[in-house]
Amino acid sequence: MFWKEELKSFSSAEYSTKLEFYESKDGTNVPIHISYKTDIEIDSSTPILLYGYGGFDISILPGFSKRFLAWMNQGGIVAVASIRGGSEYGARWHEGGMLFNKQNVFDDFAYAAKYLHANDIGSPRSTAIQGGSNGGLLVAATMLQNPDLFEVAIPAVGVLDMLRFHKFTIGWAWTSDYGSPEKKDEFLNLLSYSPYHNVINDECYPTTLVTTSNRDDRVVPSHSYKFAARLQEAQGCDNPILIRIEDRAGHGAGTPKYKRINQIAEVYGFALDEIIN
Numbered sequence: 001m002f003w004k005e006e007l008k009s010f011s012s013a014e015y016s017t018k019l020e021f022y023e024s025k026d027g028t029n030v031p032i033h034i035s036y037k038t039d040i041e042i043d044s045s046t047p048i049l050l051y052g053y054g055g056f057d058i059s060i061l062p063g064f065s066k067r068f069l070a071w072m073n074q075g076g077i078v079a080v081a082s083i084r085g086g087s088e089y090g091a092r093w094h095e096g097g098m099l100f101n102k103q104n105v106f107d108d109f110a111y112a113a114k115y116l117h118a119n120d121i122g123s124p125r126s127t128a129i130q131g132g133s134n135g136g137l138l139v140a141a142t143m144l145q146n147p148d149l150f151e152v153a154i155p156a157v158g159v160l161d162m163l164r165f166h167k168f169t170i171g172w173a174w175t176s177d178y179g180s181p182e183k184k185d186e187f188l189n190l191l192s193y194s195p196y197h198n199v200i201n202d203e204c205y206p207t208t209l210v211t212t213s214n215r216d217d218r219v220v221p222s223h224s225y226k227f228a229a230r231l232q233e234a235q236g237c238d239n240p241i242l243i244r245i246e247d248r249a250g251h252g253a254g255t256p257k258y259k260r261i262n263q264i265a266e267v268y269g270f271a272l273d274e275i276i277n
Contacts, residue, residue, distance in 0.1 A: 005064075007064075010069070013038075014037055014038055014039070015035060015036065015037055015038060015072065016035065016036060016037075016038045017033055017034065017035040017062065018033070018034050019031060019032070019033055019034075019062075020032055020034060020115075022111060022112060022114075022115035023111070023115075024104070024107055024108045024111045025104075025107040025108075025110075025111055026104065026107070028084070028096070028104075028108070030081060030082065030083055030084070030108050030111070030112065031081075031082045031088065032079055032080065032081045032082065032112055032115070032116075033062050033079070033080045033082075034077060034078075034079050034116075034121070035068065035072060035077065035078045035079075035080075036072055036076070036077040036078070037072050037073065037075070040075050040077075042077065042120070042121055043120055044117070044120050044122060044123040044126070045122075045123070045125075045126055046075070046076065046077055046121065046122050046126060047071070047074070047075065047076035047077070047122070047126050047128070047271075047272055047275045047276065048076065048077050048079060048113075048116060048121065048122035048126055048127040048128065049068070049071045049076055049077070049078045049079070049128050049129075049130060049268075049271070050079045050081065050109070050112060050113055050116070050127060050128070050129045050130070050150075051068075051078065051079070051080045051081070051129075051130050051131060051135075052080070052081045052083050052108075052109050052112070052129075052131050052135060052138050052139075053083075053085070053086060053131055053132075053133075053134060053135040053138065054083040054084060054085035054086060054097050054105035054108065054109065054131075054134065054135070054138050055085040055086070055097065055098070055105065055134035055135075055137075055138075055177055056085070056086075056094075056134060056174075056177050057086065057087040057094040058086050058087065058134075059082070059086045059087045059088045060080055060081075060082050060086055060088070061082075061088070062080070065078075066264075067260075067264045067268070070264055070265075070268055071268055071272075074268075074272055076272070077121060077122065079112065079116060079121075081108065081109060081112040083097065083104075083105055083108035083109055083112070083138075084096040084097030084101070084104050084105055084108055085097025085098060085102075085104075085105045085134075085177075098176075098177045098178075099177070099178070099179050099186070099189070100179070100186075100189055102178070102189070102193060103192070103193060105138060106138065106141050106142045106145060106193065109129070109138055109139075109142045110142050110145065110146045110149060113127055113129070113146075113149050113150065114149070124148060124149050124150060124151060125151050125275070126151060126275050127149070127150050127151055127152075127275075128150065128151060128152035128153070128154060128271040128274075128275065129142065129143065129150050129152070129153050129154065130154040130156065130267075131154075131155065131156065131158075132156035132157050132158070133156070133157050133158065133159065133218070133219055134158075134159060134177075135155075135156070135158070136155035136156050136157055136158020136159065136160065136219070136223075136224075137155070137158050137159045137160060137162075137195065139153050139154065139155040139156075139158065140153070140155040140158055140160055140195035140227065141193045141194075141195050141198070143155075143205065143206055143208070144195055144198050144199065144200075144205070145193075145198075147203060147204060147205050147206060150206045151206055151207060151274060151275055152206055152207045152208070152209070152270075152271045152274050152275065153205075153206050153207070153208045153209075154208075154209050154210075154211065154267060154271060155195075155208070155210055155211070155224075155227075156211045156212070157211065157212050157213065157216055157218075157219050157221075157224070158195070158210075158212075158219065158223060158224060158227070159171075159174070159178075159219055159223060160194075160195040160196050160223040160224065160226070160227040161194060161195075161196040161197075161222075161223050161226060161227070162178065162181070162190040162191070162193065162194030162195075162196075162197070163181045163187070163190060163191065163194055163196075163197065164181070165178070165181075165223070166180065166181060166182075168220045168222070169217050169218060169220060170218060171219075171220075178190060195227055196223075196226055196227050196230055199227075199230045199231055199234045200234060201233075201234045201236070202234065202236035203234065203235075203236050204235075204236045204237035204239065205231060205234075205235055205236075205237075205239060205241070206239060207239045207240055207241075207274045208228075208231060208239075208240075208241045208242070209242050209243075209244060209267060209270055209271070210224045210227060210228040210231075210241075210242070210243040210244070211224070211243070211244045211245075211246070211263070211267065212224035212225070212243070212244075212245055212246070213245065213246040213247075213255075214245055214246070214247055214248070215248060221245070224243060224245075225243070228241060228242075228243040242270075244263075244266065244267070246259065246263065
């Protein structure tokens, strides 16, 4: 440990974090950090929040998070999977989850949930998945491909229309990681997992809370609007499909503290209610 900040009303002794490795679909070993209050009893009913990102050479490393603390304080477990697409293991890890290897990212995330469930750490009925921006794509695509694996999906400010993302604001810059819809082979690859284009009519999808902001100029909110509407139209069971739109807010940076607190309370409160009740 290089640096530690002392926080009031928080004792690290009350929490545990462990690093484990699981095998993904193609046999690759993927790290996952599992955090929880030390005194909870862990079984198949424990609420799980599985978080990931998986893209753009960005590492998801362990660190203190007040929002994750809120979940753990309600008796839940937070599992952060360092899936391919990031830079946790250098260039090869990033390249293993970009362009024509993007499906590895969704497989890694799904197999993280399968690993937890196989070890009696939660179950499909007690698992929520969350990710933002590229992580919103991760959550939506993984949920659509594995609808029976999760109870709640929370794609936040996600890139959800992979055939038109490059036409809005800074989206053109993402073709280095995703590929270009203007090139036939890359178009077909994008189409194979684009959330908006892979919703199946009358499929029973998990309870889904899509979140966005009406002034997001990085991932324009039309991604979330369209995806939520398509999912509502196609839903084949009674699990609710909802959208939460933050007013006068952007992609996340600079959001006032009170709005962040309200969002965490509403989103996690909703997810826990769906799992527990």
